[in-house]
Amino acid sequence: MDWIGTPDAWLSRLVLQRGLALVYLLAFLSAVREFRVLAGEHGLTPAPAFLRRVPSRRAPSLFRLHYSDRLFDAVAWLGAVLSAALAAGLGDLVPLWATLPLWAVPWLLYLSIVNIGQVWYAFGWESLLLEAGFLAIFLGNDDIAPPTFTLYLFVWLVFRVELGAGLIKWRGDPCWRKLTCLNYHHETQPMPGPLSWFFHRLPRPLHRVEAAANHVAQLIVPFGLFLPRPLATWAAAVVIVTQLWLVASGNFAWLNWLTMLLAFAAVDGALLARLVPPLPSPPDGRPNAPAWFTALVLAATALVAVLSHRPVRNLLSSRQQMNRIYNPLHLVNSYGAFGSVTRERHEIVLEGTSAPEPNGGAEWREYEFHGKPGDVRRLPRQFAPFHLRLDWLMWFAALMPRSPRSWVPPLVDRLLTGDRRVLRLLRANPFPDAPPAWIRARVYRYRFTTRHERHTTGAWWHRDPVADYLPPRSLGPTPPA
Template identity: 65%
Template sequence: MDWFAASDYWLSRLVLQRALAVVYLVAFLSAASQFRALIGTRGLTPVPRFVRRVPFRASPSLFQWRYSDRLFSCVSWGGAALSAAVAAGAADAVPLWASMAMWALLWLAYLSIVNVGQLWYSFGWESLLLEAGFLAIFLGNARTAPPVLVLWLLRWLAFRLEFGAGLIKWRGDRCWRELTCLDYHHETQPMPGPLSWFFHRLPKPLHRVEVAANHVAQLVVPFGLLLPQPVATYAAAVVIVTQLWLVLSGNFSWLNWLTIVIALAAVDSSAFAGAPPPVADPPLWYVVVVCAVTALVLVLSQWPVRNMISRGQQMNASFNSLHLVNTYGAFGSVTRVRHEIVVEGTDEEEPGEDTVWREYEFRGKPGDVSRMPRQFAPYHLRLDWQMWFAALSPAYAAGWFEPFVARLLEGDRDTLRLLRHDPFPGEPPRHVRALLYRYRFTTRQERRETGDWWHRTLVREFMPPVRAASGSHGQSGAGERREES
């Protein structure tokens, strides 16, 4: 079946699948290490409470039928183990049906997590991983040639991902059209990386070049992904280089790496891959399934296409509860000023003007002005990202920030594991408060004189001092706001 098989793409398929399995591995490890404090039985937004009010059809998940922290842990660690096995080649060592079953299990397990993850899993790269993971089920293994139709579906995904992101910028904040957004973005992005200070301090003319190049890469180049070879390979190369630039300039979880993985579907590897290995003709049932999935994706594509051509384009939206054929985009607006919430505690019985407050340090978000931003991507620090949103508006903190403070007052171990530093290792504090600061990168001169990466100025109180509920100091219990005289 020459029309069905793309034998020359065997190496592209191999690298794509192995790399996608590594992204799955990171995603499952992120879930396993953070879920107890965020969505566990005693989490900030518990899964049991969520599934009581959201029906299965709206959010299909294994955990709709039964939830326990132990079961969630088994699914997460089981998914990590299966991801590692697939990355090591296990799916290529078994029959086609078994390989498809492995990829289907990964997709179903992660879908179950995302659909009960609530705001902690509300990011576009979660849907992107599920959509790419769904297509990977039908990409075959070493015993079959890559299906042409699935490779085209992956190219279509890469096109929607890049072109949608370009459109949302061009239609959104005027600074994208004026080529000035990167005067701010490297400093105000959710999670700056080790090189973000240096990117921010580039001359402004270079920032204009960055923005213009981004427009070309996202509004023009994606059409090349849908053209014949070698144009598609050249377009994929531009996408890959652009994404590596973004990897260097910030921390966007696995978004950039997954975009690179998906773009590999457009790379013709025949020039350097050698002769394709011998494979058997695809079984008829496999051909029928791939054709059916292609038809399904084409039908579902009407919603993201309508969204892209709409003046009211949405960013990172799913049009069905299975996260199939989604719409993508990011930073339609760019903040000009960076605000950070600094959480502090004290062990004094009655805090006053002379009280010494000790600061909680987060793993990734800015806090200590002398600490160089760290590289965490592709790992996703979910609490740190939500803290960035909360600093934009208290509305983003509704429902989880006060429970977070209460866990600090209890000295909850699962919550403290999400932080870089616990300033109260022996006994939890008696009071916790939150302050809002304006953060900016230091100038070159300030950096030479102080060694600091950040400069911060107090803006206002974000949350007044809260104390542990009566009789609950060091135990489970809710916090109480302290009445100021």
């Protein structure tokens, strides 16, 4: 690598920019679909109330100037249109100076959404997208060779993602060190995918191999990303293959896809073009960046270096924290995943009845979600890289069945009124003609069926009732205990 520009990294920049633009597009479309219902003016946790309660220094956002659902739609759709244009190559059609605002605008728009999204946007991959999106501002375009320092900033980011995930596992749940966590994980992960049942039913020795391979991929391989090429390229390939394995076995929104994109920062485009003939040859030599752009890249590098001291301390700490955000701009964060693995799967099931009283004679019918398990005969679907925030929060709510989340009663109240916006986030409405008189929330223990059960019943899940999460609730007086 040249200290200023790396011509052979043309493929890395292409994949990073087009891929990030597509992830941005998904993120903005997800916001269009869910935000107004979850956190809009009349959402389950309204953003206007949050903006009044939280000072701007803790949550900077364009919506500090004004929030309305109509303005939010305009912001989200603007972000989606601009992301689609960048994915189509707009950044390479404009002068170098124009690429900076083209990448800065979607970062600013999405930051404004995340910072008022509250619990619905408290996922590690939201901060990961913002950090990667900020770095993308300094990637330049086809007018110059890919800037070396920016590429190393991407490598530093994927290094922290992978090593952070590996260390939190090794230091956390003992089952990771015993290589037994994957006896449970495929069944208890937040949102299983269509192949999760098959992964769960792999022989126990293969689960141990999975866990051991994960440790190698996340604790050792990340250091190879900083080695000279082609060694760094092979380290990136291991990261990508590992993430594809996670894509096949579950639904983690855009986390795995974004991690694969970041790993491309270490890939030698010329080598890959030789190994994969259908890929185009590297373009003709590009000049290094002008002085003003190089100065901006160096300034961004210095900023990341200064902000890295806390993530590094977190990585070295025996009390490592997962997904820690150190500043309201979501720059240079700490990442990690599954420091602990649940042994049993609990699911909250919302049930409604049209009976005048919720007594033993009432017929209860279930609401169905798109991603979270419900109907035991329904094969889990693949939704990643799209993000279903309500489904994910239902999984988190089930982890503490004795402490109902504050947004659950408002959700139930919207269903009692037949709120069409809320119902559009669900897969099936069991009361299409009129809303129910009562709704309750119950906790069930779910487990994957055995091969014999699957063959005889056709069900993917078996479930048993555990407890009540929320007693029967209506728009009228609460029934006596």
